[in-house]
Amino acid sequence: MILITGSSGQLGSYLVESIPNSIGLDRKESQYTKIIWDIRKEIDSALRDYEIDTIIHAAAQVSVLKSVEDPKIDAENNIIGTINLLEYARKHDVKYFIYISSAAVYGEPRYLPIDEAHLTAPKSPYGLSKLTGERYALLYHELYGLKVASVRPFNIFSPRQDPNSPYSGVISIFVDRAKKGEPLIIYGDGEQTRDFVNVEDVVQLIKLLQKDKPTGIYNCGTEKETSINELAKIIKNISGKDLEIVHLPPREGDIRRSYASIEKARSIGYKPTTNLKRDIERYFFTRNKKGGV
Numbered sequence: 001m002i003l004i005t006g007s008s009g010q011l012g013s014y015l016v017e018s019i020p021n022s023i024g025l026d027r028k029e030s031q032y033t034k035i036i037w038d039i040r041k042e043i044d045s046a047l048r049d050y051e052i053d054t055i056i057h058a059a060a061q062v063s064v065l066k067s068v069e070d071p072k073i074d075a076e077n078n079i080i081g082t083i084n085l086l087e088y089a090r091k092h093d094v095k096y097f098i099y100i101s102s103a104a105v106y107g108e109p110r111y112l113p114i115d116e117a118h119l120t121a122p123k124s125p126y127g128l129s130k131l132t133g134e135r136y137a138l139l140y141h142e143l144y145g146l147k148v149a150s151v152r153p154f155n156i157f158s159p160r161q162d163p164n165s166p167y168s169g170v171i172s173i174f175v176d177r178a179k180k181g182e183p184l185i186i187y188g189d190g191e192q193t194r195d196f197v198n199v200e201d202v203v204q205l206i207k208l209l210q211k212d213k214p215t216g217i218y219n220c221g222t223e224k225e226t227s228i229n230e231l232a233k234i235i236k237n238i239s240g241k242d243l244e245i246v247h248l249p250p251r252e253g254d255i256r257r258s259y260a261s262i263e264k265a266r267s268i269g270y271k272p273t274t275n276l277k278r279d280i281e282r283y284f285f286t287r288n289k290k291g292g293v
């Protein structure tokens with residue numbers, strides 16, 4: 001059986017939906033979660049009734065802002081929580097561990113596209129805690145032979161990101177404002193770029209990993225960069241409204257350009273399907289907003 005942690009979250013919920021023989025664990029209730037459990041506590045008793053051979057660890061404190069406000073809670077979830085799962089894996093002879101890391105581990109890009117060999121110099125407690133969790137997982141490979149893959153997603157988007165959360169991504173925020181006819185707010189000149197990847201491509205890569213079970217680190221993106229100005233234009237056009245675009249001072253610590261090298265993921269068969277305009281339309285502006293995988 002495949003354990004998916006973070007099953008009430010954006011990525012975890014899609015994983016439960018699309019991976020057969022999987023079971024979801026999360027602290028929060030949802031239709032995708034079978035086991036309600038806080039990973040900051042040891043995990044054995046929660047999994048007593050199950051035989052787990054693979055763990056996909058997507059549960060995390062995901063907000064950069066929150067990690068700055070409360071680095072201890074961030075570390076408890078992302079570091080201690082990961083250690084609890086790794087300890088479970090070690091004791092119960094789990095065969096494969098997929099760790100969901102983040103592009104935040106790279107910090108300010110030194111060159112583009114960013115490949116997996118790029119220096120890791122996180123700029124937030126969140127980036128550091130995700131990197132530490134990843135290092136622990138890889139250490140369990142060294143020490144105990146646990147097969148471990150770490151996925152570093154760039155900017156994931158899906159209709160399951162809550163636009164009302166102050167920690168939400170730019171796509172959900174712009175779409176929400178567009179629907180309400182509110183101005184789109186761009187921090188800085190809008191020429192900063194990101195590699196936006198739809199959640200289905202992240203699921204695709206994870207399924208490919210599950211098949212071959214390699215050990216290593218894999219970026220997950222599209223190898224394309226889109227500026228925030230372009231993104232605002234796309235969403236304004238789709239909405240069909242005469243939305244105002246307002247520029248505010250840049251966000252402190254904002255990265256200028258970012259996009260992934262995905263050569264390594266390609267080597268195991270990954271082919272990104274993300275098409276920003278089409279996906280934003282079908283995820284957010286069609287009647288069926290499920291955006292199912």
Ligand code: UD1
Nearest residue numbers: 062102103104167168169170173185186187192228251254
């Ligand atoms: C994202 C992730 C973060 C991850 C990081 C890795 C989200 C919410 N955040 O941060 O978890 O660690 O990638 O590199 O997915 N912007 C606007 N107007 C808005 C909102 C945002 O102009 O209303 C701009 C931001 O200033 C930024 C860009 O859009 O330049 C993207 O912002 P955001 O979606 O918050 O993601 P990242 O900052 O890239």
